[in-house]
Amino acid sequence: MISLKQDRSKFPVRGDDGQLIIDRESGQFSELFLGPVHPGMTGNMSLEMLIQGDEIMKAKTHVGYLHRGFEKLMERRRFIQCFPICVRIAVPEPDFNEYLLAATIEELAGIEVPDAAQWMRTLLLEMSRLQSYLAWIGGQGSSFGLGLIGQWTIWARDLVLDRFEEITGGRIYHMHMPPGGVRSLLPDGFRGRMRETLDTIEQVMKDVDKALFQNSVYKTRSIGLGYIDPSMVDRWGITGPNARGAGVARDVRKDYPYLKYPELDFEVAVGKDSDAYTRADVRRRDLLTTVDLIRQILERIPDSGEFMAKVPNVLHWKIPRGETYKRAECTRGEYGYYTVTDGSGYPRRINVRGPSYTHAVTLLEKMIVNVNLADAAGLMSSLHTYPPEIER
């Protein structure tokens, strides 16, 4: 009988100096690219792998397929013009970019954001988290061959996008948080429709729980896959569910509270086994926390009132000289904007700290060693990475 738990500890074979012993002439090794065009990839990046049999010995992450350079582009754009650009840095979860850019400009320019706008921003960020997790669960399922999960969750995500469309007029890129506030408050009847959507999502998540989290195939393949040692968390710059799965209760919403989070009641989901399954479970619980948070926000968000602070003429808005780091908790972890301004109408430098950079490059390259080729896509998905964040 084939054992599901093979002893892989002797692979890859290493010499006394700890280096891999790879005899390319032996015929045992082959090099294989996963991506950039592969349904298992989480976006436009690729893994150049050295495999022995069906086991990965070594891998190198390749990025550069997007050719965008948003950080540089923003240095050539006026501050208001960065607002439509920055959202594209994280396609599946763009709102954090607009929030961080706005928060940066507001801090440096000394602008007080109205209360109603802060509630709206909190709502939009949580809705964004919700749809991002829903899309991710679909990806996680399908990377282990369970395509049905995605059919359910992507539909549920579409319902969230419908709600986004109602508020902002856009489905993917919402561009609703210009510096100073938000472009509108809630439309009429929104609360009821949002609550219905949340009920549906909870129902979908119950089905997902049965079909994915209680699925022997998924469990077999994901439990024990991609173990992150808690001691690595700080050294490797691991944040978000990847850190929380390792038992490190780290969440920017709690550690460095922003917007209206201090006024909301929630607990951070933490796991302890630190493998792909645990991380998925942390994300599932985080998703349900988000559903609860949105319900809380809907109770308290004002229907009227000022939603935009008075801003100088955005066409030639000069931000005083300064620098700041603004951060927020996105679905992948800590998302940050480190910005330097020089008193001109253009940002001197904006550095985007996307969590995917550490997760998909250094961490993935380490963790993928010894993994079965068939699990590579699942492992990558379990780290929840977005290549545009790496190549911003």
Add this chain to the structure above:
Amino acid sequence: MSFKDVLMPFTAWKYVVEKPVTVRNPKEVEGAPRYRGFHDNDVTACIGCGTCEDVCQNGAIDLIPVKDIETKDGDSGLRPTIDYGRCCWCALCVDVCTTQSLSLTNYFRWVSTDADDFRFVPGVDEKPWKGIEQGYRKLDGYDLYATERIPMEELPPSQRENSFVEMVKGFSREQAIKEADRCVACGICTATCPAHMGIPAYIEAVRNDDMEQGLRVLYETNPLPEICGRICTHKCETVCSLNHKGDPLSIRWLKRYIADQVPSDRYKEILGTDKIQRNGKKVAVIGGGPGGLSAAHYLSLMGYAVTIYEALSAPGGMTRYGIPEYRLPYDQIDKDIDYISSLGVEFIFNTRVGTDVQLEELHTAYDAVFAASGLHLGRSTRIPGSDHKRVYQAIELLRDVADGKEIDVAEKVVVIGGGNVAMDITRTIARLQNQKYGKVDVLATCLEGADIMPADDEEVEEAREEKAVIDPGWGPQSIEITDGEIKGLHVSKCLSVFDAEGRFNPSFDMDQKKFFAADMVIESIGQGMDFSYAKEIQDQIEMAPRGKIKTDSHGQSSLPWLFVGGDIAEGPDVIHAIANGHAAARGIDDFLQRDDE
């Protein structure tokens, strides 16, 4: 892992008979009411200011000429075309639109095999979504630039009603920068300004707190910034694109702010006019008003030796002798003119061409002559009684006030006229009455109703604040005189000022009458020119309709050595005079250089 885990996924089969939720026919879907779909534009409201183009970081918007839309004051005649290969639907163009004509509709499905179809002019090109009401509009409650102007501080009526001290205080640095920040730099103003001043450029200089640059921009097109910064008719503000959404930018006060900030002893250094290379040619200018000063300034910079012949005792023309000191203090006029004088322009005062010196003499002594003698003759209503000695011309009284002569102001005065000059004399009389009698009793009436009165609204309002009565919409019929003394003015209701062809032809309702009691009547219904000094050449020169001299765009008459400008060519207003003075300077230079070749 348990046996349950093997069975649990099969619970998904409960959906096997349900309709798949992932398949939705797109035709059933309509964009949300605030969906950001294809653009629409109300082209009749749009003025082609290009602010949408300016904010678009993708370069998706371009302003182009379109059929049936003409360029005119306040409208560039251009309309935005949008390239949907570039548009990212951020709707910033909608948010910054000064006329709020641009919008996004909730229409988003459109199939065409021709890629060029996806570049079109919204609101002009016929598209299925044209006129759709739903879609993204900017909501009230926010603006991406301030729409309210910074209020200009003025002396309160109690402090100004018996004094000729300047009533407008001017902007502080903070106020000026804040006001300048509102500008969207569309340049609609530049196109309308007769002098085509670089308005966005000098407003940018105010924003940058760079007065030297501001002064340089001003002097490119206008050598009288202190004067213009106070009393310009500011056509730029009338057409300012911000006027569609809120208050127009205070362009005039910002111009004044720049000029006020720079001390006159630094002008030459800043403007780089320390040393001017002379070309040995001479030009005579008739009249030291804005037209003559403007021409003299630019000619002097080109190296010409310019001499201005002025009939009165001081330079400035109508700006000194037609505008009261509370609007334009004499020291500010002097600041502008002293600089022009410092460039080497020579003034000969109290010398009237035609009387003290003949035009032909100027022709002989100079290489070219620029005539800008202004409109200094008052027009009379010619109604019965208007030849009485206590019926005055506004322009003459204002001149006497400027010269410091004592005016025998009556206790009750009626002013006939509704323009800015009428307001000037009304307010001057109010001050003089206050000084003499301690009370105001002056009434101004005019043919035009309140809605079409030619005077600026603020002039009318301020006159009322100073206790003058403004009663528009009446036509003067006769001045009642008893025992040689004026008793008042009889008026009838004016029904219309112009006839169907647009000609001046007032009609009255003779049944509706009023009587305005007065001891003194002042006529202020326009001014005419005195061109008698040119009588010797009148048979050689070609004339244009309405007694004007025919000139080309540079003011050159049919006698090549004679150029004409100022109020007698265009206007009457100071900025037209400055503009045609500048044009004439270029024309004279062109004419004299050509002469060399």
